[in-house]
Amino acid sequence: MAEEPRRRGAARTDELLRTTLELATERGYTGLNIETVARRAGVGKHTIYRRWPSMAALLLDALSRVWTTDLDYHDTGDVRADLREQFLRSVPALAEPPIGPVYRALIAEAQADETLRATLHDRFLRTVEERTLARIVQAQRAGELVADVDLTFPAEVLCGTLYYRYLLSTRVADEKTVDALLDMFMAAYGRQPSASSRSR
Amino acid sequence: MAEEPRRRGAARTDELLRTTLELATERGYTGLNIETVARRAGVGKHTIYRRWPSMAALLLDALSRVWTTDLDYHDTGDVRADLREQFLRSVPALAEPPIGPVYRALIAEAQADETLRATLHDRFLRTVEERTLARIVQAQRAGELVADVDLTFPAEVLCGTLYYRYLLSTRVADEKTVDALLDMFMAAYGRQPSASSRSR
């Protein structure tokens, strides 16, 4: 999204992204606009507009910087435990600054801009869904989950439910939630009948 | 949210809500602001502010007007068919005007306002989740679903997944999606083992 500036730019580009994340952390969603970022960075607005066509584009790049999300599912051979560990690790990261405010700002702007909505999904959510799918497909191959079922949609349900909690409700996605979600998933696709996986 | 105006107000209040919905239908999310509503209704801005403290409050009331959502789950004795019918009926209603634009506008504003987020959830999503829960609990009592499982969270997953699709991705929640969702739900909580409910 950011075109490489020719001369002094690279360092400035980097600084602007850092400034954006700083602002998100200190002042939250409210402080996230171009004027404020420019003022804070001691920069003319052109310097920003030369790099990004809109605030949304700047936010997308800023988010990419921190969305490392240590999204690396373990594979201990216990798919439920691995999913659980990953969910409990990544959900708080989503809510806290700087990711939280930046993400919220993008969600807000995306409501008015379908293209942004698609970009947002492609660049972030899709990755999460795909990695999740990869992990459960692996479990399926290992015999932990029932065979002959397309797990694409279940992977979306797993991720989507957590995002729904965070973005559309005020309920936190705590351990209880994650466990209930995994109960449902394992009850539907786990190998052993039901009772054992449905407890806990 | 709207306090009853004393004299000329009731009719005006009603007219303003209708004007808001008209604007949402004709111009979408973009046309939804107080100035535009006031201009369109031929009204001073005070007349709006006297009734609602913010655009969000006005939108909430406007949404209530059209959120009848014919949310009435049938009970034909086949819970899967009843859920399917309801989902396919209500999902498009959510996307089309006037509900779509108004809802999107609220989602956008709610990102900056936690209280609004809670209100939005309480006034709309919670109802949907509760009715869904009521229907599947009934199915549980009828022996269609496994007993001794708390279905509160599954009800949230059912609704949440559809909202996730609509609000955070650009994928539509079509028949295939609804069927896949119900596959998962029935596989997890349906009475008959798995194979039959997982097909389709």
Add this chain to the structure above:
DNA sequence: ACTTTTCGGCACGGTGCGTGCCGTTAGGCG
């Protein structure tokens, strides 16, 4: 040293916000 391009700074018109202050008008009351 000279050119090119980015740079910061400033100002502009435009839009929407929320709040004042008019004079007007409708509804309720005596």
Add this chain to the structure above:
DNA sequence: CGCCTAACGGCACGCACCGTGCCGAAAAGT
């Protein structure tokens, strides 16, 4: 019936942010 009070429409304000244009300065490339 006429008065009085409250809601009304219209207008203007200061504020914030948007996106753009123009300046002279400074840095990078030649």
